[in-house]
Amino acid sequence: MTGMDEAELARLLRAAIGGDEKAYADFLHRTAALVRGFVRRKIVQGGVDPEDVVQETLLAIHVKRHTWRQDAPVLPWVYAIARFKLIDAFRRRGRRIEIEIGEIAESFAEPETETVSERDINRALDGLPPAQRSVVSSVSVEGRSIGETAARFGISETAVRVSLHRGLAAIAKRFGAG
Amino acid sequence: MRTEDLIKALDADASSRAMPLRSAWWMATAAAAGIAAVVFWLTIGPRPDIMIAMHTMRFLSKFVFTLVLAVTAFALIRALSTPGASTGKAAAWMIAAPLLVLVAVVLELFAVPEADWGTRLVGSNMMICMTFIPLIGIGPLAIFLWMLRYGAPTRPVLAGAVAGLLAGGLAATFYAAHCFDDSPLFVATWYSIAIAILAALGALGGRLFVRW
Numbered sequence: 001m002t003g004m005d006e007a008e009l010a011r012l013l014r015a016a017i018g019g020d021e022k023a024y025a026d027f028l029h030r031t032a033a034l035v036r037g038f039v040r041r042k043i044v045q046g047g048v049d050p051e052d053v054v055q056e057t058l059l060a061i062h063v064k065r066h067t068w069r070q071d072a073p074v075l076p077w078v079y080a081i082a083r084f085k086l087i088d089a090f091r092r093r094g095r096r097i098e099i100e101i102g103e104i105a106e107s108f109a110e111p112e113t114e115t116v117s118e119r120d121i122n123r124a125l126d127g128l129p130p131a132q133r134s135v136v137s138s139v140s141v142e143g144r145s146i147g148e149t150a151a152r153f154g155i156s157e158t159a160v161r162v163s164l165h166r167g168l169a170a171i172a173k174r175f176g177a178g
Numbered sequence: 179m180r181t182e183d184l185i186k187a188l189d190a191d192a193s194s195r196a197m198p199l200r201s202a203w204w205m206a207t208a209a210a211a212g213i214a215a216v217v218f219w220l221t222i223g224p225r226p227d228i229m230i231a232m233h234t235m236r237f238l239s240k241f242v243f244t245l246v247l248a249v250t251a252f253a254l255i256r257a258l259s260t261p262g263a264s265t266g267k268a269a270a271w272m273i274a275a276p277l278l279v280l281v282a283v284v285l286e287l288f289a290v291p292e293a294d295w296g297t298r299l300v301g302s303n304m305m306i307c308m309t310f311i312p313l314i315g316i317g318p319l320a321i322f323l324w325m326l327r328y329g330a331p332t333r334p335v336l337a338g339a340v341a342g343l344l345a346g347g348l349a350a351t352f353y354a355a356h357c358f359d360d361s362p363l364f365v366a367t368w369y370s371i372a373i374a375i376l377a378a379l380g381a382l383g384g385r386l387f388v389r390w
Contacts, residue, residue: 021192021193165194173389
Protein backbone atom coordinates (compact mmCIF):
# COMPACT_ATOMS: atom_id res chain seq x y z
CA MET A 1 0.00 0.00 0.00
CA THR A 2 2.57 2.50 1.16
CA GLY A 3 5.04 1.31 -1.45
CA MET A 4 2.53 1.90 -4.22
CA ASP A 5 1.58 5.32 -2.85
CA GLU A 6 5.22 6.26 -2.70
CA ALA A 7 6.05 5.35 -6.28
CA GLU A 8 2.85 6.81 -7.67
CA LEU A 9 3.00 10.05 -5.69
CA ALA A 10 6.66 10.58 -6.55
CA ARG A 11 5.87 10.04 -10.23
CA LEU A 12 2.96 12.51 -10.09
CA LEU A 13 4.92 15.20 -8.28
CA ARG A 14 7.86 14.84 -10.67
CA ALA A 15 5.47 15.22 -13.59
CA ALA A 16 3.81 18.19 -11.90
CA ILE A 17 7.11 19.97 -11.37
CA GLY A 18 7.81 19.27 -15.03
CA GLY A 19 4.69 21.28 -15.87
CA ASP A 20 1.92 18.64 -16.02
CA GLU A 21 -1.15 20.27 -14.38
CA LYS A 22 -3.26 17.13 -14.55
CA ALA A 23 -0.59 15.22 -12.63
CA TYR A 24 -0.46 17.98 -10.03
CA ALA A 25 -4.23 17.85 -9.44
CA ASP A 26 -3.95 14.05 -9.02
CA PHE A 27 -1.04 14.47 -6.65
CA LEU A 28 -2.88 17.03 -4.53
CA HIS A 29 -6.06 14.93 -4.28
CA ARG A 30 -4.18 11.83 -3.19
CA THR A 31 -2.02 13.77 -0.80
CA ALA A 32 -5.08 15.48 0.71
CA ALA A 33 -6.61 12.06 1.40
CA LEU A 34 -3.38 10.76 2.97
CA VAL A 35 -2.93 13.83 5.14
CA ARG A 36 -6.60 13.82 6.15
CA GLY A 37 -6.28 10.22 7.37
CA PHE A 38 -3.08 11.05 9.24
CA VAL A 39 -4.41 14.20 10.88
CA ARG A 40 -7.74 12.68 11.92
CA ARG A 41 -5.91 9.84 13.58
CA LYS A 42 -3.73 12.26 15.52
CA ILE A 43 -6.43 14.63 16.69
CA VAL A 44 -8.24 12.65 19.33
CA GLN A 45 -9.68 15.55 21.24
CA GLY A 46 -11.30 18.71 19.95
CA GLY A 47 -9.87 22.17 19.59
CA VAL A 48 -8.23 21.68 16.22
CA ASP A 49 -10.25 21.09 13.08
CA PRO A 50 -8.52 18.39 11.01
CA GLU A 51 -9.55 19.96 7.73
CA ASP A 52 -7.81 23.24 8.64
CA VAL A 53 -4.59 21.28 9.11
CA VAL A 54 -5.14 19.48 5.79
CA GLN A 55 -5.48 22.84 4.03
CA GLU A 56 -2.46 24.34 5.75
CA THR A 57 -0.43 21.28 4.82
CA LEU A 58 -1.49 21.42 1.17
CA LEU A 59 -0.57 25.11 0.99
CA ALA A 60 2.80 24.45 2.63
CA ILE A 61 3.45 21.55 0.24
CA HIS A 62 2.62 23.87 -2.63
CA VAL A 63 4.81 26.82 -1.66
CA LYS A 64 7.64 24.52 -0.48
CA ARG A 65 7.67 22.00 -3.29
CA HIS A 66 11.13 23.22 -4.33
CA THR A 67 12.43 21.63 -1.10
CA TRP A 68 11.61 18.15 -2.38
CA ARG A 69 14.56 16.42 -4.00
CA GLN A 70 13.27 14.55 -7.01
CA ASP A 71 15.38 11.50 -6.22
CA ALA A 72 14.22 11.35 -2.57
CA PRO A 73 11.12 9.53 -1.29
CA VAL A 74 8.05 11.76 -1.27
CA LEU A 75 6.00 10.28 1.61
CA PRO A 76 8.46 11.16 4.41
CA TRP A 77 8.52 14.68 2.98
CA VAL A 78 4.72 14.94 2.93
CA TYR A 79 4.31 13.54 6.44
CA ALA A 80 7.08 15.72 7.88
CA ILE A 81 5.23 18.79 6.59
CA ALA A 82 1.87 17.49 7.84
CA ARG A 83 3.35 16.73 11.25
CA PHE A 84 4.93 20.20 11.47
CA LYS A 85 1.64 21.88 10.54
CA LEU A 86 -0.28 19.73 13.00
CA ILE A 87 2.04 20.58 15.88
CA ASP A 88 1.85 24.22 14.81
CA ALA A 89 -1.94 24.11 14.92
CA PHE A 90 -1.87 22.70 18.45
CA ARG A 91 0.76 25.18 19.54
CA ARG A 92 -1.35 28.05 18.33
CA ARG A 93 -4.17 26.76 20.46
CA GLY A 94 -1.93 26.43 23.46
CA ARG A 95 -1.69 22.69 23.58
CA ARG A 96 1.14 20.27 23.47
CA ILE A 97 1.21 17.15 21.39
CA GLU A 98 3.59 14.26 21.07
CA ILE A 99 3.65 12.34 17.84
CA GLU A 100 5.54 9.11 17.41
CA ILE A 101 7.36 9.11 14.10
CA GLY A 102 6.92 5.36 13.93
CA GLU A 103 3.19 5.73 13.72
CA ILE A 104 3.41 7.72 10.56
CA ALA A 105 4.18 4.67 8.48
CA GLU A 106 0.97 3.02 9.62
CA SER A 107 -1.32 5.74 8.42
CA PHE A 108 -2.68 5.33 4.94
CA ALA A 109 -5.28 6.87 2.71
CA GLU A 110 -8.90 6.32 3.50
CA PRO A 111 -11.78 7.50 1.39
CA GLU A 112 -12.51 10.11 4.01
CA THR A 113 -14.34 13.19 2.88
CA GLU A 114 -13.89 16.59 4.34
CA THR A 115 -16.25 18.13 6.82
CA VAL A 116 -17.69 21.55 6.09
CA SER A 117 -17.37 24.38 8.56
CA GLU A 118 -15.90 27.87 8.91
CA ARG A 119 -12.28 27.62 7.82
CA ASP A 120 -9.09 29.30 8.98
CA ILE A 121 -8.23 29.75 5.33
CA ASN A 122 -11.24 32.03 4.83
CA ARG A 123 -9.90 34.41 7.44
CA ALA A 124 -6.51 34.37 5.72
CA LEU A 125 -8.23 34.96 2.38
CA ASP A 126 -10.17 37.92 3.78
CA GLY A 127 -6.91 39.50 4.86
CA LEU A 128 -5.54 39.69 1.29
CA PRO A 129 -5.46 42.90 -0.76
CA PRO A 130 -8.72 43.11 -2.78
CA ALA A 131 -7.17 42.34 -6.18
CA GLN A 132 -5.46 39.16 -4.94
CA ARG A 133 -8.54 38.14 -2.98
CA SER A 134 -10.88 38.35 -5.96
CA VAL A 135 -8.48 36.42 -8.20
CA VAL A 136 -7.94 33.65 -5.62
CA SER A 137 -11.69 33.40 -4.97
CA SER A 138 -12.45 33.33 -8.66
CA VAL A 139 -10.06 30.46 -9.36
CA SER A 140 -10.90 28.47 -6.22
CA VAL A 141 -14.41 28.96 -4.80
CA GLU A 142 -15.98 30.13 -8.05
CA GLY A 143 -14.10 27.53 -10.06
CA ARG A 144 -13.08 29.71 -13.02
CA SER A 145 -10.02 29.00 -15.16
CA ILE A 146 -7.14 31.46 -15.46
CA GLY A 147 -8.47 32.58 -18.84
CA GLU A 148 -12.04 33.08 -17.58
CA THR A 149 -10.76 35.01 -14.58
CA ALA A 150 -8.68 37.24 -16.84
CA ALA A 151 -11.72 37.96 -19.03
CA ARG A 152 -13.94 38.64 -16.04
CA PHE A 153 -11.66 41.24 -14.48
CA GLY A 154 -10.37 42.59 -17.80
CA ILE A 155 -6.72 41.90 -17.00
CA SER A 156 -4.07 39.76 -18.70
CA GLU A 157 -3.61 36.08 -17.89
CA THR A 158 -0.12 36.88 -16.66
CA ALA A 159 -1.56 39.38 -14.19
CA VAL A 160 -4.00 36.72 -12.99
CA ARG A 161 -1.18 34.22 -12.51
CA VAL A 162 0.91 36.75 -10.59
CA SER A 163 -1.98 37.72 -8.29
CA LEU A 164 -2.88 34.08 -7.72
CA HIS A 165 0.69 33.14 -6.90
CA ARG A 166 1.21 36.08 -4.54
CA GLY A 167 -2.18 35.53 -2.92
CA LEU A 168 -1.47 31.87 -2.21
CA ALA A 169 2.00 32.67 -0.88
CA ALA A 170 0.50 35.32 1.41
CA ILE A 171 -2.14 32.90 2.72
CA ALA A 172 0.53 30.27 3.37
CA LYS A 173 2.66 32.84 5.20
CA ARG A 174 -0.30 33.93 7.31
CA PHE A 175 -0.81 30.35 8.45
CA GLY A 176 2.85 30.09 9.32
CA ALA A 177 2.82 33.28 11.36
CA GLY A 178 -0.48 32.60 13.09
CA MET B 179 -13.25 27.51 1.18
CA ARG B 180 -13.46 23.78 0.66
CA THR B 181 -10.26 21.76 0.27
CA GLU B 182 -11.48 20.89 -3.21
CA ASP B 183 -11.52 24.61 -4.08
CA LEU B 184 -8.09 25.14 -2.59
CA ILE B 185 -6.72 22.35 -4.78
CA LYS B 186 -8.13 24.13 -7.86
CA ALA B 187 -6.22 27.28 -6.91
CA LEU B 188 -2.99 25.39 -6.18
CA ASP B 189 -3.30 23.49 -9.45
CA ALA B 190 -3.82 26.73 -11.39
CA ASP B 191 -0.56 27.95 -9.83
CA ALA B 192 1.31 24.78 -10.83
CA SER B 193 3.46 26.59 -13.38
CA SER B 194 5.08 28.91 -10.82
CA ARG B 195 8.73 28.03 -10.34
CA ALA B 196 11.27 28.39 -7.57
CA MET B 197 14.94 27.42 -7.55
CA PRO B 198 15.48 23.93 -6.07
CA LEU B 199 16.59 24.24 -2.47
CA ARG B 200 19.84 22.33 -2.97
CA SER B 201 21.10 24.67 -5.69
CA ALA B 202 19.92 27.68 -3.68
CA TRP B 203 22.08 26.55 -0.73
CA TRP B 204 25.19 26.48 -2.93
CA MET B 205 24.48 29.96 -4.24
CA ALA B 206 23.71 31.34 -0.80
CA THR B 207 26.92 29.90 0.63
CA ALA B 208 28.97 31.36 -2.21
CA ALA B 209 27.34 34.76 -1.58
CA ALA B 210 27.97 34.43 2.16
CA ALA B 211 31.64 33.63 1.58
CA GLY B 212 31.86 36.67 -0.69
CA ILE B 213 30.39 38.96 1.96
CA ALA B 214 32.67 37.51 4.63
CA ALA B 215 35.68 38.05 2.34
CA VAL B 216 34.76 41.70 1.70
CA VAL B 217 34.24 42.45 5.40
CA PHE B 218 37.51 40.68 6.22
CA TRP B 219 39.56 42.63 3.65
CA LEU B 220 37.95 45.96 4.55
CA THR B 221 38.59 45.53 8.26
CA ILE B 222 41.53 43.41 9.43
CA GLY B 223 42.93 41.59 6.37
CA PRO B 224 45.52 38.80 6.47
CA ARG B 225 48.57 38.99 8.67
CA PRO B 226 51.66 40.38 6.89
CA ASP B 227 53.79 37.26 7.41
CA ILE B 228 51.14 34.90 6.02
CA MET B 229 53.49 33.37 3.43
CA ILE B 230 55.89 32.30 6.13
CA ALA B 231 53.14 31.26 8.52
CA MET B 232 51.78 28.90 5.88
CA HIS B 233 54.75 26.65 6.43
CA THR B 234 53.86 26.01 10.06
CA MET B 235 51.60 23.21 11.22
CA ARG B 236 49.89 25.30 13.88
CA PHE B 237 48.82 27.98 11.41
CA LEU B 238 47.52 25.46 8.89
CA SER B 239 45.71 23.42 11.53
CA LYS B 240 43.40 26.39 12.19
CA PHE B 241 42.05 26.16 8.65
CA VAL B 242 41.51 22.43 8.99
CA PHE B 243 39.32 23.01 12.07
CA THR B 244 37.30 25.88 10.63
CA LEU B 245 36.81 24.36 7.19
CA VAL B 246 35.78 20.99 8.63
CA LEU B 247 33.25 22.84 10.80
CA ALA B 248 31.92 24.75 7.79
CA VAL B 249 31.65 21.67 5.56
CA THR B 250 29.92 19.51 8.19
CA ALA B 251 27.54 22.34 9.16
CA PHE B 252 26.72 22.89 5.48
CA ALA B 253 25.74 19.23 5.06
CA LEU B 254 23.63 19.28 8.23
CA ILE B 255 21.81 22.51 7.49
CA ARG B 256 20.83 21.33 4.03
CA ALA B 257 19.28 18.22 5.58
CA LEU B 258 17.62 20.25 8.36
CA SER B 259 15.97 22.59 5.87
CA THR B 260 14.41 19.71 3.92
CA PRO B 261 11.32 18.11 5.53
CA GLY B 262 11.63 14.37 6.06
CA ALA B 263 15.35 14.24 5.20
CA SER B 264 17.40 12.06 7.53
CA THR B 265 19.75 14.17 9.62
CA GLY B 266 21.42 11.52 11.79
CA LYS B 267 24.50 10.96 9.67
CA ALA B 268 25.12 14.66 9.05
CA ALA B 269 24.59 15.39 12.75
CA ALA B 270 27.11 12.70 13.73
CA TRP B 271 29.72 14.32 11.46
CA MET B 272 29.44 17.52 13.49
CA ILE B 273 31.68 15.86 16.07
CA ALA B 274 34.60 15.92 13.59
CA ALA B 275 35.72 19.54 14.11
CA PRO B 276 35.61 19.48 17.95
CA LEU B 277 37.41 16.13 17.90
CA LEU B 278 40.21 17.46 15.70
CA VAL B 279 40.59 20.46 18.01
CA LEU B 280 40.70 18.16 21.03
CA VAL B 281 43.44 16.03 19.48
CA ALA B 282 45.41 19.17 18.62
CA VAL B 283 45.02 20.47 22.18
CA VAL B 284 46.37 17.21 23.61
CA LEU B 285 49.34 17.28 21.21
CA GLU B 286 49.99 20.91 22.13
CA LEU B 287 49.99 20.08 25.84
CA PHE B 288 52.68 17.48 25.17
CA ALA B 289 54.70 19.75 22.89
CA VAL B 290 54.71 22.87 25.08
CA PRO B 291 56.11 23.12 28.64
CA GLU B 292 53.49 23.62 31.30
CA ALA B 293 54.76 27.10 32.14
CA ASP B 294 53.78 28.33 28.67
CA TRP B 295 50.25 26.91 28.65
CA GLY B 296 48.75 30.06 30.14
CA THR B 297 50.32 32.50 27.69
CA ARG B 298 49.43 30.27 24.74
CA LEU B 299 45.84 30.07 25.85
CA VAL B 300 45.39 33.78 26.53
CA GLY B 301 47.40 34.81 23.47
CA SER B 302 47.35 38.47 22.46
CA ASN B 303 44.25 38.70 20.28
CA MET B 304 41.37 37.33 22.27
CA MET B 305 39.26 40.50 22.14
CA ILE B 306 39.92 40.92 18.42
CA CYS B 307 39.02 37.28 17.91
CA MET B 308 35.80 37.57 19.84
CA THR B 309 34.87 40.76 18.02
CA PHE B 310 35.77 39.94 14.46
CA ILE B 311 34.58 36.37 14.13
CA PRO B 312 31.00 37.45 14.99
CA LEU B 313 31.41 40.61 12.89
CA ILE B 314 32.57 38.73 9.79
CA GLY B 315 29.97 36.04 10.42
CA ILE B 316 26.89 38.20 10.94
CA GLY B 317 26.29 38.85 7.22
CA PRO B 318 26.57 35.16 6.31
CA LEU B 319 24.29 34.31 9.24
CA ALA B 320 21.61 36.67 7.92
CA ILE B 321 21.83 34.99 4.51
CA PHE B 322 21.58 31.52 6.04
CA LEU B 323 18.56 32.48 8.15
CA TRP B 324 16.93 33.85 5.03
CA MET B 325 17.71 30.52 3.34
CA LEU B 326 16.00 28.69 6.19
CA ARG B 327 12.87 30.72 5.49
CA TYR B 328 13.20 29.73 1.83
CA GLY B 329 13.49 26.10 2.90
CA ALA B 330 11.19 24.30 5.30
CA PRO B 331 13.00 23.39 8.54
CA THR B 332 10.76 21.42 10.90
CA ARG B 333 13.14 22.28 13.78
CA PRO B 334 13.73 26.01 13.25
CA VAL B 335 15.71 26.69 16.44
CA LEU B 336 18.14 23.84 15.85
CA ALA B 337 18.45 24.80 12.18
CA GLY B 338 19.14 28.39 13.23
CA ALA B 339 21.90 27.26 15.60
CA VAL B 340 23.50 25.23 12.81
CA ALA B 341 23.24 28.29 10.55
CA GLY B 342 25.29 30.07 13.24
CA LEU B 343 27.88 27.27 13.23
CA LEU B 344 28.13 27.46 9.45
CA ALA B 345 28.52 31.24 9.56
CA GLY B 346 31.05 30.78 12.39
CA GLY B 347 33.10 28.22 10.46
CA LEU B 348 33.17 30.54 7.47
CA ALA B 349 34.05 33.64 9.48
CA ALA B 350 36.70 31.83 11.54
CA THR B 351 38.36 30.60 8.34
CA PHE B 352 38.91 34.20 7.27
CA TYR B 353 39.80 35.39 10.75
CA ALA B 354 42.41 32.61 11.09
CA ALA B 355 44.36 34.22 8.24
CA HIS B 356 44.66 37.38 10.32
CA CYS B 357 45.34 36.05 13.80
CA PHE B 358 48.86 35.53 15.18
CA ASP B 359 47.71 33.17 17.91
CA ASP B 360 48.11 29.79 16.26
CA SER B 361 48.15 27.59 19.36
CA PRO B 362 45.32 25.03 19.53
CA LEU B 363 44.88 26.18 23.14
CA PHE B 364 43.90 29.65 21.91
CA VAL B 365 41.74 28.30 19.08
CA ALA B 366 39.92 25.82 21.30
CA THR B 367 39.01 28.56 23.75
CA TRP B 368 38.34 31.82 21.93
CA TYR B 369 37.27 30.61 18.51
CA SER B 370 34.78 28.32 20.25
CA ILE B 371 33.31 31.17 22.27
CA ALA B 372 33.09 33.44 19.23
CA ILE B 373 31.42 30.71 17.15
CA ALA B 374 29.07 29.88 20.02
CA ILE B 375 27.93 33.52 20.02
CA LEU B 376 26.96 33.15 16.36
CA ALA B 377 25.24 29.82 17.07
CA ALA B 378 23.20 31.44 19.87
CA LEU B 379 22.25 34.34 17.59
CA GLY B 380 21.29 31.81 14.93
CA ALA B 381 19.09 29.87 17.34
CA LEU B 382 17.38 33.10 18.36
CA GLY B 383 16.93 34.05 14.70
CA GLY B 384 15.50 30.61 14.00
CA ARG B 385 13.03 31.06 16.82
CA LEU B 386 11.94 34.54 15.76
CA PHE B 387 12.21 34.70 11.98
CA VAL B 388 12.08 31.18 10.57
CA ARG B 389 8.35 30.67 10.13
CA TRP B 390 6.70 28.90 7.26
